[in-house]
Amino acid sequence: MLKVAKFGGSSLSSSEQFEKVKGIIESDPARRVVVVSAPGRQNSEDNKVTDLLYLCNAHLKYDVSYDSIFEMIEERFMDIRRGCGLQTDLDAEFDLIRSKLHKGMSVDYLVSRGEYLNGKLMAEYLGFHFVDAADVMLFKYDGHVDYDRTNAAIGEALERYGSIVIPGFYGSLPNGEIRTFSRGGSDVTGAIVSAALNADVYENWTDVSGILMVDPHIVEDPKSISKVTYDELRELSYMGAAVLHEDTVFPVRRKNIPVNIRNTNAPEDPGTIIREAFDKGDEDNSTRFITGITGKKDFSTFDVYCNHNESVMKIVQEALSLCGRYGFQPEQLMSGIDSFSLVFPSAELSRSRYEFAGELKNIPGVDDINIQDGISLIAIVGRQMAYRSGISGKIFQALGEENISVSMIKQSADEINIMVGVYTDDFKKAIRTLYDSFA
Structure with missing residues (x-):
């Protein structure tokens, strides 16, 4: 060995x-x-x-x-x-x-x-x-x-x-x-x-004794993650968690070599194992179906309301083309029947947000737009979430009981990430609430 x-x-x-x-x-x-x-x-x-x-x-x-x-x-x-x-x-x-x-x-x-x-x-x-x-x-x-x-x-x-x-x-x-x-x-x-x-x-x-479920600056003495897949690691890293960079794991992921994050000051701790996938029999903590919770602050949303005479997807395409001309990169895109929302890091918009907003509103088929600042995105990541029903409802319930408003919610196609938008003033409180509800 x-x-x-x-x-x-x-x-x-x-x-x-x-x-x-x-x-x-x-x-x-x-x-x-x-x-x-x-x-x-x-x-x-x-x-x-x-x-x-x-x-x-x-x-x-x-x-x-x-x-x-x-x-x-x-x-x-x-x-x-x-x-x-x-x-x-x-x-x-x-x-x-x-x-x-x-x-x-x-x-x-x-x-x-x-x-x-x-x-x-x-x-x-x-x-x-x-x-x-x-x-x-x-x-x-x-x-x-x-x-x-x-x-x-x-x-x-x-x-x-x-x-x-x-x-x-x-x-x-x-x-x-x-x-x-x-x-x-x-x-x-x-x-x-x-x-x-x-x-x-x-x-x-x-x-540290492996990857932690949540930022220890927000939650005191959080639990560590014993096992995590590369896909979960990518989601957590993208949303700001202090974990290994994707470039780090690429050579070993390609050869399916497990990575073990260990603590030099506590070598007896098993740490976190990262690998491509885990067998059903190898899953641990079956009652804990959330792997980690992380997030990023200070976003702005452009909510775009469309009339019934134009295809929303056609307007989305024109809006994305407009983003390209301004050099703006949307962090997220949420779409409904007659509306959609573009989410940007607020700092990215500082140079020409109102010029962009003016052109966005003038796209044919757009009735109105609404700009919200002070939004934060929180990601709840877990490979076992796909096998559990009612998770979104539990998220809304937990946040609602703490009077935390949810401005948006989105689930990834592979069902390992549910993302919610909250006001930045509620960012830390929301993460603590979700951790207490799911950890």
Whole structure:
């Protein structure tokens, strides 16, 4: 069995966190491949190392001294080395980085050094072989991963060394130049490595015990989600939940490799399993048919009322064409017999909302329009909702009992997402009400 274990910045922020990671790796011999992020914050007053590296680059760009910032970075790594009793020659590494610090240098090279140095330290600490991501995470010149070369290089590295540590977030172009993923790219590295090695599980270790049913800033101590499908994950992520990005799971989803979100600070917690589908016999918590509740605030709706002489769908098509001309992208579209509603992020409309409204009202067949601001969208997501009757009624009842008005409701075609619109003033109250009703 093979498990790829990726550790985020909060899991690697100090020597104490390194010790926890070592305990996790040594507790299971299947964890032979480790992917690391750069050190994250140790506390709310601290800085992420990657943020400090980006700040160094900004100082270089504007000819401002970066010395104090770089010294902070050096001290973070020196503290980890001292605390773990390691021998890695960080002085030589920092001398090399300093020699390349000049205006116009490769930003990707600079900001990738957090992962690179953390990988060096972790490899020594675990007694694993360090594999530079630049040697195995290989990009094409167009910026896309060269999967054939990457898969072969990763497979060869594991076969040669048996147990390896790979820095996340970056790789290299064909000419050897460092190329980074977007922020959060260490998760993507972990997924690509897992897919390349056909791992049995991709473990993503962070500072929470899996994906939570609801935002903990809104509901205190919410329940975690033990199992979630990729489709549910996509719905939750799209509506603003702090879960893995879709790009992260694509390589492992394609090979049906389960992802396990785990807590470095509570390794005994099982966390959340993400996979394509679950067998009926594998479903858990059968009384809980809601997977998660999330939402986004600050939308505006354009309610369009049509006369009986024109096809609503024809008017919708013209309205969407008008959106294209203005560069507006509707978040949602709800349609009835003689009316429809376009839902936009309010900030998107700021530049020309009234000009747009004027042209929308002048479309042949439109009798009137009504604009509502201060709307929030809440998504109730769950794969088992399709097998339950009366869910929409229960949503209306729960919100109605708390005097929360519902301005719209929509169910996805696959019946895993019911979306409701409420006034933004009621946003947090509505989410708490729904959580208490369905969790």
